[in-house]
Amino acid sequence: LLSVLAPLQSQDIFETQTVEDIPCAPLIGNIGARHTQSLNGTWNALIDPSVFSLNDRFHYLERNYKPEPSELVEANLEDGLTLRVPGDWNTQDTRLVFYNGKVWYKRDFYVKKKDNKRYFLHFGAINYKAQIYVNGEHVASHTGGYTSFNCEVTKVLKEGENLLVIKVNNALTSDDIPTTSTDWMNYGGITRDVDLVEMPAQFIxxxxxxxxxxxxxxxxxxxxxxxxxxxxxxxxxxxxxxxxxxxxxxxxxxxxxxxxxxxxxxxxxxxxxxxxxxxxxxxxxxxxxxTIAVEDGQVVLNGKPVFLKGISIHEEAIGANGRASSEREAAELLTYAKELNCNFVRLAHYTHNEYMARQADKMGILVWSEIPVYWSVNFASPAVLEMAKTRMDEMIARDQNRASIIFWSLGNETPESEARNTFFGNLNKHVKSLDDTRLTTAALIFNEEIQAMARDYYFPTLAGKEFDVWDIEINDPLAEIVDVAAINQYFGWYYSGFLAAAANLPPYQARKTMLENIPKIRFHVRNNKPFVFSEMGAGAKRGKTADEEDLVVYSEEYQAKVYQNQVEMVKQQSGLVGMSPWILKDFRSSMRLYQGVQDYWNLKGLITDNGERKKAFFVLQDFYGSWGAPTV
Ligand code: GCB
The missing domain is CATH 2.60.40.3770 (Immunoglobulin-like)
Structure with a gap:
């Protein structure tokens, strides 16, 4: 094959080098209020899984290219697959369900060009890397799957028909943000709105x-x-x-x-x-x-302490449609949060579409907004830090006028190291220099502290000792860097499992001891720093029922029991200023391999993909409805 491809490369049909990146124009804010022409709709597409890239200068960058009958053709972008834009490709074609690679997109559009106007293409998001071609010319490149970007096309645009071709690649590496391992589906494609924007010659x-x-x-x-x-x-x-x-x-x-x-x-x-x-x-x-501030160990909204009654949300539409991208889908998700009596949502684990924060502004929901510095990114790399700063720049440029957003979150569950602490020190400073009207946070894990808790309380309890409280000290320096610390904890799910295995305990006994003692757990974060539980929860397959006493994991009763005990702990916990349990809706994850139960879904949702409420939904709803912690 290579001997065939080598001459082809020299004939400029395939190429192995990456094309040079062309920077985007600075973001035009508030795109919904500008003069736009939507380019959403059905686009032509071509799956290109080969390591060899189709040459970017090849004939499919031309309009209506008709090959001669005697011409050898190896690729075209028409007469095959079509994809809906906006939309992830994974839910649109079975060949793309778990696909990480290149897909070409193509569409025509008509423009009535006006003198004295400037034209931009605006993309709500493309995951992950995009090369944009207009009428055969490479006009821009963008990396990062969850933020808006735009490029100027005034000079290349023609009066009448125009051709837009986009090469999208959602393959990730260990030098990307996020990296290859995430507990969510790496939905590829043009996942948000595409617009042609017409601006005056001088503009805001x-x-x-x-x-x-x-x-x-x-x-x-x-x-x-x-x-x-x-x-x-x-x-x-x-x-x-x-x-x-x-x-x-x-x-x-x-x-x-x-x-x-x-x-x-x-x-x-x-x-x-x-x-x-x-x-x-x-x-x-x-x-x-x-206004939002931290005062005397509390989060203070408009001068008054507020307890954040939240829920975490992935950007997935209710009803098995993959990525959420519309105003209606944003409203649907946030309506469930309202029904839970929430005043707060954590939009995990990347920047959600612009409709989410705008809808939260209208509905009165406080928002945590984040970038996907998730688990182990390459913290030692200066290029990765620059990438994280750019993600922050783009998120803040788009959403800095949303009153609902109170937190910019720097990262999630990042293992402690010198390099990682330096990285977050720099990133926090960068965010503060861009925006002094919001707080920063980051979700922490605490492996060593769990080991200490097991040694000091859990195993002695199993051996018959009794304690009034189980104290956990959080020592992560990242808690000191940000304004509000955030703790992800899974006492009711993972911890009893791995502690049981480590001690060779029967699962039932290990789980029961952990579950019963959740109400005794007390966290302590240094310097009286306020904190939220940014995650906690358990999985449940809707419809799987069991006797509560049997502690059957994946049953609705077990999930509800975890929520009940967590709520008891929350009521006793000082320093806690809010929570956003994991998670509103079951979501797709290529990491969840338990066939017959998970089938590539993370089942920790309080509702199913179709919006059916599980038992734990009502536990949280009752708690939020009645909890008298200080509210605004
Ligand atoms: C976590 C991660 C989240 C996962 C969740 C889980 O701690 O932050 O992305 O989906 O746990 O379900 O394991």
Whole structure:
């Protein structure tokens, strides 16, 4: 085969080198309020699993290419597979269920080009790596599967029909974020909206308009302009009778004004229409104003302590449709959170689509938003740190005006090391330099502390000793770096399993002892740092029932029992400012291999993929409905 491919390569049909990356343009904020033409729909596609890449300059980059009958053709992008955009490819073709590799996408679109306008292609997200070609020209590259990006196409765009081809590759390496191992499906493809954006020759690129930190009567921020180095920016908030002009220097205006807005909160999610105009451009947003801070070991919203009654959510649509990408799907997921009496959601483990935070703004739900620094990334690599910073830049550039977002999360369950601590120190500093109106957090694991707990309490308990409390000290330096520590804990699921195995205990006895003692567990985080339980839970297959006493794992009764005991612990736990159990909905994971039970699904959901509630759903709902910890 190689002897065949070698001459082909020299004939420019295949190539083994990667094409050079072309940077994207800085993000245009608030894409939903701009002049856009949707390119969503049915696209042509071609699965390209070979290690040899089809040459990027080959004929399929041309429109309506018709080969001569005598011409040897080895690839085309039409007359075969089609894929829905937005959408993951995994749920659209059985050949792609577990696929990690390249897929080409292609579509035509029609443009009525106007003079004095600039044109951009905007992508809500493409997982993982994308090379964008317009009318045969390579216009941009992007890496990272969960954030928005855009590229300018003014010069390559033609009046009339245009051709857009995108090479997408969702193969990950140990130098990526995330790496190859994740407990979720590595859904590939153009997973969010695609739009052609028409902008005036000079325009408002992006802006941030928020309350100044800890101030309820001062609005601050900035407006970035494109093609307008000097001049002025107008800001209007009609409901507050505000109409002010700010001078522009070096393409940027600083905003600062006195105001007394009604504060945004879960109880009263007030949003104001904010209108920004400059030169020929104007943009309107719906913005809420609130403050968030840590004071005396508590999370304080608008000056009052709040207990975060949350749930974790993956970006998966209810109803077996893979990735969620629409406003309706965002609303459906968050409606379940509301039904649980939540005031908080953890959007795990990567940045969710823009509709989620916008919907949370409207519904009054506080949000934890994160980037996929998950498990062991290559912390020692400067390039990986740069990649993490870029992910943060993109997430913050898109969502910095959402009142609902209170946490930027730096990472999840990262094993401790010098390199990792330095990495997070740098990343935290970077986030703080971009945004001082929100808190930082990171979800921790604590293996050594579990071993200590087993030695000091669990095994002695099994041997007949009795304790009033089981104390666990969290020593991870990452807890000191961030504003609010977050703890993932699985007493009711994994720990009794591996401790039992380590001590050669029968599973029933090991599990029963752990489960019964959950209410006695007390966490202590150094320096009175507030913390949340960012994960806790157990798996259950909906419909699998058992006698509660039998501790049958994967039964709904067992999952409910874990939640009951966890809730008892939560009630006694000082320093705890909230929780987001794992997880709202069962989700696909190629790591879950228990056939007949899991079948590639993580079953820790409180609801099934189709939205049916399991018993534990009602345990959490009752707790949140009645828990009297300080709320706003
Ligand atoms: C965790 C991970 C999460 C997994 C979960 C589980 O600690 O953070 O991504 O899905 O546990 O179910 O094991």
């Amino acid at each position: 690129r992006n802006y941030k308009i928020q309350l100044a930190p800890k101030s309820i009567d001062r609005i601050e921020g900035w407006v970035n302009l494109e093609g307008m180095p000097t001049g002025s920016v107008n800001l209007e908030i009609p409901e507050l009778n505000i109409r002010k002009t700010f001078p522009v220097t070096d393409g940027r205006a600083r905003v600062s004004l006195d105001a007394k807005p009604e504060l945004w909160s879960p109880e009263q999610p007030t949003l104001y229409t904010v209108r920004i105009s400059a030169g020929p451009d104007a943009v309107e947003d719906q913005i809420g104003f609130r």
